[in-house]
Amino acid sequence: MEKDLLADYNEDYNKKPECSDDLDDFFEEFMDSQPIFKDKSVLQSNYLPAKIQHREVYLKEIAKILAPALRKERPSNIIIYGKTGTGKTLCTSYVLNKMTNIATAKSIPLKIISINCKLKRVADTEYRILLEILKELGVEKKASTGYSTNELYKDLYVALDDQKRNIILVLDEIDSLIKKAGDEILYNLTRINPELKKSEITLVGITNDLTIMDTVDARAKSSLNEEEIVFHPYDAMMIQDILNDRAELAFQPNVLDEAVIPKCAAYMAREHGDARRALELLRFAGELAERDGADKVRPEHIDNADKRTERNRILDIIKSQPKQFQLVNYSIIKTSLKEKVNVVTNKKSQIVEPTTTGAVYDYYNKLAKDLRMPTLSLRRISDIIIELEVSGLITFKILSKGRYGRTRFISIPLPKTLYTEVLNILAEDLNLV
Ligand SMILES: Nc1ncnc2c1ncn2[C@@H]1O[C@H](COP(=O)(O)OP(=O)(O)O)[C@@H](O)[C@H]1O
Ligand SMILES: [Mg+2]
Incomplete structure (x- = not known):
């Protein structure tokens, strides 16, 4: 049946040469035009850059707080605040990756669990988070079975205490969890240590919402807040440095008009210096240039990309x-x-x-x-x-x-x-x- 349909379509299209001619021309022109990108994936937000710009102080601060885990001592809990795109997730995973490498090389018992609480259906309720943490600890439980949270906490204590080790639990985008599920889970998680005999746990909470902790139970808050780091927004020059590094890998040589990156950075610093949006804007501008069949990305492409991404910006603000x-x-x-x-x-x-x-x-x-x-x-x-x-x-x-x-x-x-x-x-x- 499907085959017949397809045959019909083909026949139809063959009867309308003017239409296919247009498309053929378009594809031919597209193939002939200079490619703009060398490797677009470098501009994606999950790409790990080789160099982290302008965050030495924060990297050091996180490292200093967490380093005791490499001496088998319990580091303080930390809460990291900062608007979106200020490099919180990147810096935290960078430090933890380094620590994991050292721990593996020197056989130090260290377990790192990172959970993004914004991931729907994975981690947006207390129940789902507990299942997710258990999964990271090697305990697979079916979400549909209908355990009570008490049962899950008991399983969690057992799994955490399975061996003598330090555990660092990162809860990224914790604000979206608190908004959805309330603060009970934080209260419970900050009370785990006394239940553990062999292991010790440290919590690292990361939030885009600077005021969210005001809504959290005072005891949970003071326990999570043993250390506090605030990531400041990037200014236009910093964004330019970040973009320059990535652009070099992402674009073909000489396809970026020299005004493009400064313009992109200026747009971003106008609100708060959000590196993620700056990268998205640059990528989108490149795509628009490519669609236009342009040989270069020009400032107008940034203007157009900015207009089109306005919609996403509004939706982002509303969600957060x-x-x-x-x-x-x-x-x-x-x-x-x-x-x-x-x-x-x-x-x-x-x-x-x-x-x-x-x-x-x-x-x-x-x-x-x-x-x-x-x-x-x-x-x-x-x-x-x-x-x-x-x-x-x-x-x-x-x-x-x-x-x-x-x-x-x-x-x-x-x-x-x-x-x-x-x-x-x-x-x-x-x-x-
Ligand atoms: N200092 C930096 N140097 C290089 N890239 C950065 C830097 N800060 C952020 N980025 C990039 O910007 C994007 C957003 O950073 P991210 O850490 O996810 O921000 P946050 O978690 O604060 O919202 C990521 O693609 C990241 O690689
Ligand atoms: Mg983040």
Whole structure:
């Protein structure tokens, strides 16, 4: 059957030579044009660069804190804070890789477990994280069996204490775990050591959200915070250095206009110096140049790539917001969407109109109560609205509205096509689905 269909298609296409000619020309031109990339994978975020730029101080700091494990002593727990793309994951894995190599060479009993808590269905609940840690310790359990968390903790104690060793457990993107599953798991994990007779465990938490630890149980927090490192954003010059190193491996010689990397770095430093986005932007600009059949990547390609990645940027900000911000954001969008009925056709359509702080606050209050979340004061909500404006998610105007006094009118500068996507993300994060 499928074969017949294919034969039909082929026949059809053969009847329309003008169409296939166009494509043939396109492919031929594409094949003839100068390649832009030498090795695109170098620009991917999971690529491990040979050299880590501008992070000597942090690398040393992490190494100093964790080094006691090589002397079979328990290092302090650490929490590493820093915005996305500041090199937290890279630096932590770099230090731990070095330690693993030394431990292996010198037969030092050291076990490192790294878990990315953002990975959906792998590590976004206490249950799944426990299964994942057990798996790393060689204990395979079926997720569907329905163990109680108590049982899993018991298995975990046994597996951890299997031999005399130091264990370093890295929980990367811990903020997304806390947002999803609460802080209980942290509380429990920070209480494991007294249960262990032979081994000792050190926790390394990494978070993109600087405020998340304020929402965590005070005892768990102070225990995780034995040491604290804050990664500062890169400035434009640092981003340029990072990009230059990668560009040399990723692109063909002389295909980058000299203004491209400075422009890319300047764009990134405009918000916070995010090396991941800088690399993505550069890669995307290269792809656009390639699609254009251009012989060089030029600054315009960076401009175009930036416009197109704006969508991803907005979605990233929304996903990484604290819960209360998400609630306010959700309320703003919901109260901005109005249903309009056409009087002639009787057809309904959705329109977007500016909303007001009052309307947002009413909606927010109801929603927070429904979700059994603490409700913040109107004053605090106004502060959050101001912060949302700073991150570019909304704009507002204050207008005097007759006898009602001054009212803040809030608009959303997003393209309308993004609304549903944003609402879906928020609904999922807030467990509204
Ligand atoms: N100092 C650096 N030198 C080279 N590449 C870097 C540096 N910092 C970050 N990168 C690259 O930027 C991307 C994001 O870094 P990552 O460590 O994942 O950031 P974070 O974990 O803070 O969000 C990765 O591709 C990484 O290789
Ligand atoms: Mg990271």
